[in-house]
Amino acid sequence: AQKITQTQPGMFVQEKEAVTLDCTYDTSDPSYGLFWYKQPSSGEMIFLIYQGSYDQQNATEGRYSLNFQKARKSANLVISASQLGDSAMYFCAMREGTGYSTLTFGKGTMLLVSP
Amino acid sequence: DTEVTQTPKHLVMGMTNKKSLKCEQHMGHRAMYWYKQKAKKPPELMFVYSYEKLSINESVPSRFSPECPNSSLLNLHLHALQPEDSALYLCASSQGEGVYEQYFGPGTRLTVT
Numbered sequence: 001a002q003k004i005t006q007t008q009p010g011m012f013v014q015e016k017e018a019v020t021l022d023c024t025y026d027t028s029d030p031s032y033g034l035f036w037y038k039q040p041s042s043g044e045m046i047f048l049i050y051q052g053s054y055d056q057q058n059a060t061e062g063r064y065s066l067n068f069q070k071a072r073k074s075a076n077l078v079i080s081a082s083q084l085g086d087s088a089m090y091f092c093a094m095r096e097g098t099g100y101s102t103l104t105f106g107k108g109t110m111l112l113v114s115p
Numbered sequence: 116d117t118e119v120t121q122t123p124k125h126l127v128m129g130m131t132n133k134k135s136l137k138c139e140q141h142m143g144h145r146a147m148y149w150y151k152q153k154a155k156k157p158p159e160l161m162f163v164y165s166y167e168k169l170s171i172n173e174s175v176p177s178r179f180s181p182e183c184p185n186s187s188l189l190n191l192h193l194h195a196l197q198p199e200d201s202a203l204y205l206c207a208s209s210q211g212e213g214v215y216e217q218y219f220g221p222g223t224r225l226t227v228t
Contacts, residue, residue: 035216043203045158045219091157095215102171103217105157 003027004092004106011111013082020067021077021109023092032096034075035103036066040088048090051075082113118142119220121206127226128196136191136223138206144218145211146170147189149181152203152222164189165211196227 005024013019025034036048051059051066059066067076079086092106119140128134138147146165150158163171164183172181178200180192189206203224207217 033215037219042221043152043205043224044221045205045207047216047218050216102160102163108155108157 003104004094006092006106006109008109013113015115016081018080021090023075025073025094027096029096035093036077037091038088084113087113119218121220121223125224129228133194138189140208144208146209148207149191150205198227201227
């Protein structure tokens with residue numbers, strides 16, 4: 001079974017609108033972290049936001065917020081007031097455990113922002 | 116400063132060449148990673164170094180040889196590569212064990228001819 005599922009291969013949004021990118025995860029470990037990364041066409045993976053499994057509040061970073069629904073095992077990324085520069089591939093990822101562990105990525109969602 | 120640098124940005128090499136990719140971070144991170152990413156796919160983990168020791172090798176062919184000379188540097192030595200090894204190679208670092216975010220470099224686009 002996939003550990004990270006991103007069901008939207010592509011999303012379109014108009015500039016200044018909000019958009020939600022979906023991510024569901026699967027783990028039996030009580031301690032885990034969820035991450036969102038942005039990858040523009042230039043290739044660099046840009047860290048956007050982090051949510052820990054024990055965090056009580058949803059993470060926010062500027063225009064990015066993470067809608068964390070633990071019971072549903074979902075960690076959707078919300079981008080408010082989209083900008084043309086937000087056009088990129090977005091990856092949801094998870095790290096499990098308190099010891100050493102690796103990052104598992106979803107397949108990604110390509111977001112296109114139109115004027 | 117959350118910068119990870121990688122050189123070169125682009126590399127074209129023949130199947131008989133030997134080349135090296137370099138990665139550097141000055142954030143005091145104790146874990147460093149190499150990923151391989153094919154077009155339109157997520158990154159795939161290749162190697163992990165923790166406190167300058169190889170911690171994870173994801174069954175990578177021996178034509179890829181990682182090296183961690185010190186806590187700030189990570190190299191990937193390439194020898195006798197195949198055309199299917201053409202990809203974006205990403206380096207990343209994180210504070211260390213536990214659920215920490217990884218910071219990525221800009222990558223090296225490798226083409227094997």
